Amino acid sequence: MSRFKTIIWPKVVLFGDSITQFSFQPNGWGADISNRLARKCDVVNRGLSGYNTRWAKIVLPRLIHSQNSADNIAAVTVFFGANDCALEDKNPQQHVPLEEYLENLKEISSLLASAGVSADKVIFITPPPVHEPAWEKECILKGYPLNRHNSVAGQYAQACVQTAAQCGSDVLDLWTLMQKGGQDYTDYLSDGLHLSEKGNQFVAQHLWGLLESRVVDLPFILPYWGDVDAKNPENSLLCD
Numbered sequence: 001m002s003r004f005k006t007i008i009w010p011k012v013v014l015f016g017d018s019i020t021q022f023s024f025q026p027n028g029w030g031a032d033i034s035n036r037l038a039r040k041c042d043v044v045n046r047g048l049s050g051y052n053t054r055w056a057k058i059v060l061p062r063l064i065h066s067q068n069s070a071d072n073i074a075a076v077t078v079f080f081g082a083n084d085c086a087l088e089d090k091n092p093q094q095h096v097p098l099e100e101y102l103e104n105l106k107e108i109s110s111l112l113a114s115a116g117v118s119a120d121k122v123i124f125i126t127p128p129p130v131h132e133p134a135w136e137k138e139c140i141l142k143g144y145p146l147n148r149h150n151s152v153a154g155q156y157a158q159a160c161v162q163t164a165a166q167c168g169s170d171v172l173d174l175w176t177l178m179q180k181g182g183q184d185y186t187d188y189l190s191d192g193l194h195l196s197e198k199g200n201q202f203v204a205q206h207l208w209g210l211l212e213s214r215v216v217d218l219p220f221i222l223p224y225w226g227d228v229d230a231k232n233p234e235n236s237l238l239c240d
Contacts (some may be wrong), residue, residue, distance in 0.1 A: 010041045010072055010218055012211070013064060015056070016079030016125070019195060021047025027197045032204035033211065040218045041074055052083040052096045053104035060108060061103055065115045073117050075214045077207070081127035082148075082193060085156040090147035098155055105163040119168040123210050125203075126157035126193040128195065129185050135192030148193065170210050177206060 014030050015022050023030030024045050034043035046063050048056070064073070084104075086098035096104065096151035105124065112122055130153045136146040157175035178185040178199075186192075188199030195203065228236040 007221060008072055009221060010074045010215075011044050012037065012041055012074055012215065013046055013065070013076045014079070014136040015046045015060070015076055016146070017047060017051050017083055018049035019047070019082060019128075020045065020077070020079050021049045022194070023047060023200065023203075027200055029195070029200040029203035029207065032200070033207065036208065037215060039221050041215055045078075050083060050094065051080070052094050053080045053101055053108065054084075054096050056080055056102050057107045057111065058203045060111050061115070064112065064117065069188070074119060074218065075121050075123060075211055076112060076117055077123045077125055078105065078112075079125035081153070081160055085127060085148060085149050085153045086182065087152065088144055089148065101156055102159045102163055105160060106144045106167060109167040109169065122167070122169040123207070124160050124164040124167075124169055125172045125207070126160040126171065126175045127153050128188065128193075128199065129153060129178050131189050131192040133192070134186065134189065138191045138193070172203075172206055172210060174203065174206075178202065183207055197202075200209040 012033065014023065014033075020030065022028060024034070025031065029148060030043060030045055037043055043101075048059070064076070077089075081101065083094040084101045086094040087172045088095040088097075109119060109122060113119060130150040132146060132148070132150060139146050154175050157173060161171050161173050178188050188196055188202055190196040190199070223236050
């Protein structure tokens with residue numbers, strides 16, 4: 001029989017679309033959060049590029065369920081809407097009607113709860129604003145017409161805020177924060193839709209403000225090197 005217990009690291013799960021999937025790139029917001037939590041918590045990227053809430057709620061039980069240590073999850077971010085808010089007549093494959101989007105977010109919250117992740121561990125994130133001129137250039141390069149409007153993204157952001165309140169979860173309202181005070185939000189976007197380096201820093205900073213309280217009491221895992229008994233390291237490294 002093994003003389004030591006396996007270390008089970010707490011987890012923060014990032015669940016979302018491409019803005020989450022690419023968040024582990026250099027200077028990405030996911031990488032920033034992971035760096036802040038080194039030796040305290042695993043940050044798990046479950047970003048799915050191009051996905052909307054209709055698809056997300058289908059795959060979620062395959063990603064997080066009560067049999068895979070959901071009780072060890074410190075927090076989950078739910079970051080969808082940038083694809084749901086695509087215009088139905090221009091991008092029907094990704095578009096999800098506003099009312100369905102709201103209900104899908106509620107179902108995602110319920111699925112997490114059924115897996116043992118309580119609402120107080122969930123942080124919803126709204127879609128960021130859309131800079132239509134820049135995104136239209138990207139669409140034209142791919143042979144498509146402009147398929148998103150900032151005003152529509154705002155409606156989905158508002159629905160996300162509403163859902164979070166109803167579910168008893170925190171929310172990071174990027175759409176509002178990035179445009180607060182009439183500031184130029186275009187610097188936060190790389191192509192009119194996805195985040196720039198500055199946008200990633202913005203998300204990391206504001207998300208940490210919500211996340212910190214959920215992870216502040218997590219212990220530093222395994223002893224600091226200076227505290228290891230060099231003559232008998234097992235005494236230090238195999239203790240509970």
